[in-house]
Amino acid sequence: MGHNRGEDKKKEPVLTVEELSVSFSMYRRGLKKENLEVLHKLSLSVQAGEILAVAGSSGSGKSILAHAILGILPGNACMEGRMLYQGKFFDAKEKAKLRGKEIAFIPQSVDYLDPLMRIGKQVTGIRGTRERQRELFRKYGLDEDAEKKYPYELSGGMARRVLIASALMNEAQLIVADEPTPGLDLGMAREALKDFRELADQGCAVLLITHDLDLAVRVADRVAVFYAGTVVETAPSGDFLAGRDALRHPYSKALWDALPQHEFKPVSGTQPYAGSLPEGCLFQDRCAQRSGLCGGYIPMRSLRGGEVRCIHAK
Amino acid sequence: MQSETGKGMALEARHISFRYRKQKDWILKDVSLTVEPGERVGLTGPSGCGKSTLAKILAGYEEPLEGEVLLDGSLLPKKGYCPVQMIYQHPEQAVNPRWRMEKILCEGWIPDEKLLEDMGIEREWLRRWPSELSGGELQRFCIARVLGPRTRFLICDEISTMLDVITQAQIWQKVLELARKQRLGMLVVTHNMALAEKVCTRILSIHDCSLTSINGGIAG
Numbered sequence: 001m002g003h004n005r006g007e008d009k010k011k012e013p014v015l016t017v018e019e020l021s022v023s024f025s026m027y028r029r030g031l032k033k034e035n036l037e038v039l040h041k042l043s044l045s046v047q048a049g050e051i052l053a054v055a056g057s058s059g060s061g062k063s064i065l066a067h068a069i070l071g072i073l074p075g076n077a078c079m080e081g082r083m084l085y086q087g088k089f090f091d092a093k094e095k096a097k098l099r100g101k102e103i104a105f106i107p108q109s110v111d112y113l114d115p116l117m118r119i120g121k122q123v124t125g126i127r128g129t130r131e132r133q134r135e136l137f138r139k140y141g142l143d144e145d146a147e148k149k150y151p152y153e154l155s156g157g158m159a160r161r162v163l164i165a166s167a168l169m170n171e172a173q174l175i176v177a178d179e180p181t182p183g184l185d186l187g188m189a190r191e192a193l194k195d196f197r198e199l200a201d202q203g204c205a206v207l208l209i210t211h212d213l214d215l216a217v218r219v220a221d222r223v224a225v226f227y228a229g230t231v232v233e234t235a236p237s238g239d240f241l242a243g244r245d246a247l248r249h250p251y252s253k254a255l256w257d258a259l260p261q262h263e264f265k266p267v268s269g270t271q272p273y274a275g276s277l278p279e280g281c282l283f284q285d286r287c288a289q290r291s292g293l294c295g296g297y298i299p300m301r302s303l304r305g306g307e308v309r310c311i312h313a314k
Numbered sequence: 315m316q317s318e319t320g321k322g323m324a325l326e327a328r329h330i331s332f333r334y335r336k337q338k339d340w341i342l343k344d345v346s347l348t349v350e351p352g353e354r355v356g357l358t359g360p361s362g363c364g365k366s367t368l369a370k371i372l373a374g375y376e377e378p379l380e381g382e383v384l385l386d387g388s389l390l391p392k393k394g395y396c397p398v399q400m401i402y403q404h405p406e407q408a409v410n411p412r413w414r415m416e417k418i419l420c421e422g423w424i425p426d427e428k429l430l431e432d433m434g435i436e437r438e439w440l441r442r443w444p445s446e447l448s449g450g451e452l453q454r455f456c457i458a459r460v461l462g463p464r465t466r467f468l469i470c471d472e473i474s475t476m477l478d479v480i481t482q483a484q485i486w487q488k489v490l491e492l493a494r495k496q497r498l499g500m501l502v503v504t505h506n507m508a509l510a511e512k513v514c515t516r517i518l519s520i521h522d523c524s525l526t527s528i529n530g531g532i533a534g
Contacts (some may be wrong), residue, residue: 026446055478056478057450057478057480057481058448058449058450058451058476058477058478058481059447059448059450059451060478063448111404111406111407153334155361155362155366156361156366156403156404156472157360157361157362158361158362161361179476182403182472182475182476184361184505185358185359185360185361185505186505186506186507187360188360188361189505211475211476211477211478211479211482213479254480255478255479255480258479258480258482258483259479259508260479260482260483260506260508260509260511260512261508264483264486264512265483266480266481266483266484266487267480268484270434270436273436273438275438
């Protein structure tokens with residue numbers, strides 16, 4: 001089990017995100033413009049040698065966080081807050097320079113592949129070498145035949161492995177992986193995650209965005225739980241293995257309960273829409289512990305070796 | 315594996331073989347499978363073994379090179395509403411990017427308010443374009459649009475891998491409730507054995523182009 005490995009290394013974080021808010025301006029009926037805030041004052045950091053898993057509800061803004069780090073948000077997005085890479089503030093220009101080299105991205109969807117370019121050429125890219133590409137293909141069980149294929153000829157799992165391979169072409173310091181495991185069978189998914197662990201052990205910082213909570217906690221050092229555009233809890237991975245009582249936030253406990261290998265029992269309700277968020281705690285509508293105080297400002301606080309954004313958590 | 319009755323009220327794949335190109339290896343070779351109404355058949359296997367191909371063939375989106383797919387003893391209809399509907403792994407590839415969500419949702423039937431609420435679809439999303447929704451949000455539409463009364467068989471190809479586990483449990487609960495009520499027959503392609511055991515009535519594994527039965531699953 002790979003967690004807690006980074007504990008003794010107290011280094012400068014490779015990536016620090018402070019109070020990040022992202023909003024999109026969208027057009028309603030005709031020319032009426034509206035601003036929709038999808039990430040709200042979100043803070044997190046990843047150290048060298050560490051895997052930070054980012055788990056949480058669909059549509060909570062996990063992919064948007066990844067895109068914000070890489071500087072590939074669409075033109076109608078507006079960003080506030082600060083981001084530091086290796087202790088230095090980095091802006092859009094800096095991001096463009098670093099991505100694809102020191103900062104590698106593994107996207108969520110196979111749509112990110114060029115449908116008209118053969119796989120081998122696509123993975124090699126403009127900076128990689130043929131040898132490195134072959135080496136990675138062998139490592140990920142892609143045969144020489146796969147090099148000559150076009151994206152439509154790949155199965156979901158093969159496409160995912162192609163995306164992982166292409167991210168590893170250059171020497172990355174920070175890897176942002178957006179859902180790298182769905183579509184892979186269990187053996188392959190474990191293999192992919194083990195590769196991330198290896199990369200972290202070699203000194204990479206890895207931000208692993210995932211729904212496969214059960215798999216991720218076995219390789220990650222810490223888990224940041226996302227809900228409705230912000231982080232509600234960060235916990236050492238061991239807490240997810242220890243069970244629901246070790247977790248802090250009611251939403252994290254609900255995630256644990258919903259896993260098919262546990263209760264497979266969903267908490268009712270849906271995540272609030274970004275355009276109509278409640279005041280105070282974002283989870284209050286679905287929470288059994290809700291009280292009058294939940295409508296006020298809920299700060300992030302330290303608790304039992306983690307952090308939580310809930311006034312009831314003990 | 316094959317139904318002896320032949321003409322039963324079921325979805326049947328008979329001696330299916332398939333490959334994408336002539337010079338390539340067979341992906342499926344002489345595969346037969348019957349899905350009865352009310353039955354939920356899990357299908358697992360390693361990446362690239364042909365699970366999605368078999369799913370597409372059963373739903374009529376891909377023609378088998380050999381063999382045939384029969385619904386109640388006859389070929390799948392080429393026109394009109396197909397009683398065999400499919401939900402894909404990647405919802406962003408299964409919707410028309412130039413249609414608003416409302417039009418996408420109501421292409422085959424008009425879902426009622428209750429279903430939209432159960433599926434966690436917000437009214438506000440109906441006015442949006444597909445690119446303005448997340449994968450998990452889009453998938454709810456892709457599921458709701460095939461749950462109409464004329465659907466009898468549902469082919470689910472890794473439908474919940476992009477959903478968080480709470481949404482996954484919510485959506486499966488709803489799909490299972492409707493499947494039981496409408497006696498839907500289902501083929502559930504998944505890598506997640508824990509999930510297959512919670513939702514399927516029997517589980518098959520595909521390996522080296524053919525199917526084997528593995529233990530597990532719940533009663534219908």
